[in-house]
Amino acid sequence: MLAQRAAQQSLRRLAASQPSMLSQMAFKNTLKPLAIGSSTQARPISTQKLTPTDSYEILVAQRKNRPSSPHFTIYRPQITWLNSIMHRATGAVLSGGFYVFGAAYLVSPLFGWHLDSATMAAAFGSWPVLAKVLAKFAVAMPFTFHSFNGIRHLVWDMGRQFTNQQVIRTGWITVGVAAVSALGLAVFV
Known part of the structure; x- marks a missing residue:
């Protein structure tokens, strides 16, 4: 599992970098189907400092919006x-x-x-x-x-x-x- 993750990370880095012309040809023919290319989505993240009470209140609010298990309403x-x-x-x-x-x-x-x-x-x-x-x-x-x-x-x-x-x-x-x-x-x- 660790080796698999390492290979994925190196392929992602390879796809994100600007390779030379020779490596572009080799990459295009062999590795590009395996790598995640420029179509990778990136979302900016922002963090904020929260007290444990505030983070717990956010968690409670999220749980209230969570759907209940549908098996009681669907199954007879x-x-x-x-x-x-x-x-x-x-x-x-x-x-x-x-x-x-x-x-x-x-x-x-x-x-x-x-x-x-x-x-x-x-x-x-x-x-x-x-x-x-x-x-x-x-x-x-x-x-x-x-x-x-x-x-x-x-x-x-x-x-x-x-x-x-x-x-x-x-x-x-x-x-x-x-x-x-x-x-x-x-x-x-």
């Missing part, structure tokens, strides 16, 4: 990328929830919190039925979706169900089965 939402986003989000929610609850359970005796099973069952039992169902659904839906979508990914790893129609169909099946099983877990368990 598809089940493939919605399931991909949801798979990552449910994985983060589930793992984060397990870590937070596990850490809270470990430090609960130090702070006097009652996170033992009997206390939690008694507190959950005192809730209204609708609140219980909604809480169980809120926990079951990420779990079932992440599980069924993970099975879908394992099927893909085996090289099956990978055409566009199959991917779309299995995506909707995953959403449907996850919703029905989460509702079943929330209502009947």
